[in-house]
Amino acid sequence: MSYFEAFFDYIQKISGKLLSEDDEHLLTAHFKPRKLRKRQYFLQEGDVCKYIGYIVKGSAKTFTVDEKGHEHILKLSVENWWLTDFESFYRLTPSRFNIEALEELEVLQTTHAEIEEFLKHIPAFSAMSNVISQNNTIAAQKRMQAINYSAEERYEELVSNYPHFLQRFSQNMIASYLGLSSETLSRIKKNILK
Amino acid sequence: MSYFEAFFDYIQKISGKLLSEDDEHLLTAHFKPRKLRKRQYFLQEGDVCKYIGYIVKGSAKTFTVDEKGHEHILKLSVENWWLTDFESFYRLTPSRFNIEALEELEVLQTTHAEIEEFLKHIPAFSAMSNVISQNNTIAAQKRMQAINYSAEERYEELVSNYPHFLQRFSQNMIASYLGLSSETLSRIKKNILK
DNA sequence: GTATTTTCTTGATTTAGCTCATCACTTTGA
DNA sequence: TCAAAGTGATGAGCTAAATCAAGAAAATAC
Numbered sequence: 001m002s003y004f005e006a007f008f009d010y011i012q013k014i015s016g017k018l019l020s021e022d023d024e025h026l027l028t029a030h031f032k033p034r035k036l037r038k039r040q041y042f043l044q045e046g047d048v049c050k051y052i053g054y055i056v057k058g059s060a061k062t063f064t065v066d067e068k069g070h071e072h073i074l075k076l077s078v079e080n081w082w083l084t085d086f087e088s089f090y091r092l093t094p095s096r097f098n099i100e101a102l103e104e105l106e107v108l109q110t111t112h113a114e115i116e117e118f119l120k121h122i123p124a125f126s127a128m129s130n131v132i133s134q135n136n137t138i139a140a141q142k143r144m145q146a147i148n149y150s151a152e153e154r155y156e157e158l159v160s161n162y163p164h165f166l167q168r169f170s171q172n173m174i175a176s177y178l179g180l181s182s183e184t185l186s187r188i189k190k191n192i193l194k
Numbered sequence: 195m196s197y198f199e200a201f202f203d204y205i206q207k208i209s210g211k212l213l214s215e216d217d218e219h220l221l222t223a224h225f226k227p228r229k230l231r232k233r234q235y236f237l238q239e240g241d242v243c244k245y246i247g248y249i250v251k252g253s254a255k256t257f258t259v260d261e262k263g264h265e266h267i268l269k270l271s272v273e274n275w276w277l278t279d280f281e282s283f284y285r286l287t288p289s290r291f292n293i294e295a296l297e298e299l300e301v302l303q304t305t306h307a308e309i310e311e312f313l314k315h316i317p318a319f320s321a322m323s324n325v326i327s328q329n330n331t332i333a334a335q336k337r338m339q340a341i342n343y344s345a346e347e348r349y350e351e352l353v354s355n356y357p358h359f360l361q362r363f364s365q366n367m368i369a370s371y372l373g374l375s376s377e378t379l380s381r382i383k384k385n386i387l388k
Numbered sequence: 389g390t391a392t393t394t395t396c397t398t399g400a401t402t403t404a405g406c407t408c409a410t411c412a413c414t415t416t417g418a
Numbered sequence: 419t420c421a422a423a424g425t426g427a428t429g430a431g432c433t434a435a436a437t438c439a440a441g442a443a444a445a446t447a448c
Contacts, residue, residue, distance in 0.1 A: 072341075086332055090328050136331050140338075144268050144338075179342050
């Protein structure tokens with residue numbers, strides 16, 4: 001299946017609506033395939049995030065670097081997710097985040113202006129956007145609860161929500177994503193096995 | 195100004211679009227004013243959150259209670275904010291949250307089915323919904339970073355983002371919202387004054 | 389207007405999770 | 419191919435924040 005076929009399927013599945021031939025042509029004309037090698041940046045801190053990418057293949061991390069030079073991962077993204085810093089993308093402000101490919105990464109990307117067009121002219125696209133917004137809002141509400149969770153609870157939450165992350169990402173990445181030191185995560189796993 | 199005038203202003207301001215007379219009639223017909231006294235519940239854990247409310251006056255807390263009986267505040271809501279558990283509201287699942295009035299609370303409330311109608315028929319409403327989704331996504335992205343913040347950093351973040359919260363809510367509420375014990379918050383404030 | 393509940397402060401103690409350090413094991417790359 | 423980098427485990431010690439306890443101050447209720 002080509003890049004676009006999978007993308008079209010995704011839109012139709014999420015939105016519950018069909019894409020017309022015209023819709024598909026419009027999307028094909030304005031979403032550009034882009035490949036990044038492992039460790040290449042999709043976005044660098046300080047830049048405005050001009051693009052939003054639909055991940056066809058591969059994975060990426062969104063992270064900040066603190067004064068001590070430590071990395072903090074905010075988001076781990078895989079196939080069929082959207083890749084961007086929403087704040088920078090919507091508001092055209094310089095981003096505080098970095099987005100880096102963790103594996104060979106293939107995305108279909110476009111700009112904010114074009115997204116606005118799709119929303120106006122493609123009903124399935126706009127329905128998809130609403131569904132994703134809902135999902136985002138719900139996910140945010142959930143992750144917010146993590147503030148009060150212990151290290152172990154955060155890990156178990158991850159195991160039940162995103163079990164495939166464990167196969168896909170190194171323990172260091174997972175620890176950073178959970179806001180834990182990698183030593184602590186190592187001990188937690190040992191503890192759970194007992 | 196009546197309940198509804200302020201509400202209409204809000205919609206027009208956020209969406210950047212005008213409401214027609216018909217729009218206003220539709221909204222007036224389907225948003226019901228509701229008053230809650232201090233400590234009354236807008237939503238109780240285990241119930242499906244049937245309503246979404248626009249806060250005209252007053253404030254509320256959204257919280258969970260853990261096994262030890264401790265309260266954890268997830269959200270503090272004031273005038274011109276929307277009050278609901280989005281997960282329960284959108285998905286019609288029993289809520290894990292409680293929402294309780296902290297002051298005499300006046301809302302304009304409606305149901306999911308009616309919101310769908312407004313989204314379909316009132317362009318300003320649907321534009322507003324998109325803007326709010328964007329804001330939500332951005333706010334969630336920001337609050338997510340708090341995982342790696344120290345107690346003091348979380349507090350300072352709050353001071354700069356929501357300074358009015360400090361006047362409005364007790365220190366206990368603020369502490370719970372930040373995921374800190376109230377003793378810790380007390381010490382932090384003392385520390386900062388020096 | 390006084391009793392009662394709630395809020396805030398401060399001290400002493402405990403603890404979860406971080407930091408630092410070391411070692412073994414695996415993967416990557418020139 | 420073998421050096422370098424990355425990954426994961428484990429121990430020792432440290433520290434930020436929680437818990438427990440008690441009293442002062444403020445707000446609320448009768």
